[in-house]
Amino acid sequence: xxxxxxxxxxxxxxxxxxxxxxxxxxxxxxxxxxxxxxxxxxxxxxxxxxxxxxxxxxxxxxxxxxxxxxxxxxxxxxxxxxxxxxxxxxxxxxxxxxxxxxxxxxxxxxxxxxxxxxxxxxxxxxxxxxxxxxxxxxxxxxxxxxxxxxxxxxxxxxxxxxxxxxxxxxxxxxxxxxxxxxxxxxxxxxxx
Numbered sequence: 252x253x254x255x256x257x258x259x260x261x262x263x264x265x266x267x268x269x270x271x272x273x274x275x276x277x278x279x280x281x282x283x284x285x286x287x288x289x290x291x292x293x294x295x296x297x298x299x300x301x302x303x304x305x306x307x308x309x310x311x312x313x314x315x316x317x318x319x320x321x322x323x324x325x326x327x328x329x330x331x332x333x334x335x336x337x338x339x340x341x342x343x344x345x346x347x348x349x350x351x352x353x354x355x356x357x358x359x360x361x362x363x364x365x366x367x368x369x370x371x372x373x374x375x376x377x378x379x380x381x382x383x384x385x386x387x388x389x390x391x392x393x394x395x396x397x398x399x400x401x402x403x404x405x406x407x408x409x410x411x412x413x414x415x416x417x418x419x420x421x422x423x424x425x426x427x428x429x430x431x432x433x434x435x436x437x438x439x440x441x442x443x
Contacts, residue, residue: 253323253324253327254298254324254325254327254328254331254332255297255298255328257332257333257398257442257443258441258442258443259296259297259298259328259441259442259443260295260296260297260439260440260441261292261296261297261402261438261439261440261441261442262292262293262294262295262296262437262438262439262440263290263291263292263293263296263438264290264291264293264346264434264435264436264437264438265288265289265290265291265404265434265435265438266288266289266290266354266356266368266370266409266411266432266433266434267286267287267288267432267433267434267435268286268287268288268368268411268413268429268430268431268432268433269284269285269286269287269429269430269431269432270284270285270286270287270424270427270428270429270430271283271284271285271427271430272284272285272423272427276423277423279423280316280423281307283307283308284307284308284430285305285306285307285316285424286305286306286307286313287303287304287305287366287413287421287424288302288303288304288305288306289301289302289303289344289356289358289368290302290303290304291344292325298322298324298325298328299322300320300321300322300325301320301321301342301344301358302318302319302320302325303317303318303319303320303340303342303358303365303366304317304318304319305317305318305421305424306386309387310387311385312384312385312386312387312397313384313385313386313387314386314387314388315335315336315386315388317336317420317421318335318336318337318338319337319338319339319340319358319360319365320337320338320339320340321339321340321341321342323339325337326338326339332398332443333386333388333396333398333443334388334389334390334394334396335386335388335398336388338360340358340359340360340365341358341359341360342356342357342358343356343357344356344357349375350373350375350376351371351372351373352370352371352372352373352374352375352434352436353369353370353371354369354370354371354372355367355368355369355370356368356369356370360419360420363416363418363419364416364419365415365416365419365420365421366413366414366415366416366419366421366424367413367414368411368412368413368414369411369412370409370410370411370412370432370434371409371410372407372408372409372410372434372436373407374405374406374407374409374434374435374436375405375436375437376405377405377406377407377436378405379403379404379405379437380403380404380405380406381401381402381403382400382401382402382403382404382406382440383399383400383401383402384399384400385397385398385399385400386398386400398442398443399442399443400440400441400442400443401440401441402438402439402440402441403438403439404435404436404437404438404439404440405435405436405437405438406433406434406435406436407433407434408431408432408433408434409432409433409434410432411429411432413429415427
């Protein structure tokens with residue numbers, strides 16, 4: 252087992268934007284609000300990697316519909332421990348500035364773009380606040396898997412700009428404007 256046992260004690264940075272999908276927009280997507288997040292899991296996390304995920308609320312839990320990471324260990328652990336359908340892709344990201352931070356991300360799958368995004372925020376100057384939640388997934392055999400998460404981070408709204416490749420796996424978000432965007436800086440989280 253190359254991945255750590257649950258729960259994972261994770262640290263890092265998160266950028267999240269919300270997008271609305273209306274009835275009839277995309278036949279393969281339920282209407283509602285979807286969160287799209289880019290995450291950098293950093294030391295002293297047991298695994299360090301980047302992540303792109305899309306999720307929507309189901310009851311009081313988050314259901315992950317699409318997710319990619321750049322770590323085979325994270326992919327395998329996410330699938331086996333919590334039925335999270337992680338795939339592999341390639342990421343690039345850079346953050347500049349101290350008080351005002353500007354971050355650019357790219358994510359590609361087998362050389363083809365999934366998305367690029369840019370963010371501007373001052374979240375690192377915010378006081379740390381707690382959060383908690385859960386993910387809800389279903390295994391192929393119908394078993395429901397809930398993973399709980401608790402932690403704290405420095406969160407504030409931020410500016411964002413997303414570009415989804417219309418021919419990529421998130422092409423159904425191409426051309427949509429975000430409803431709101433947030434940055435969580437320096438989070439610490441227990442997941443699982």
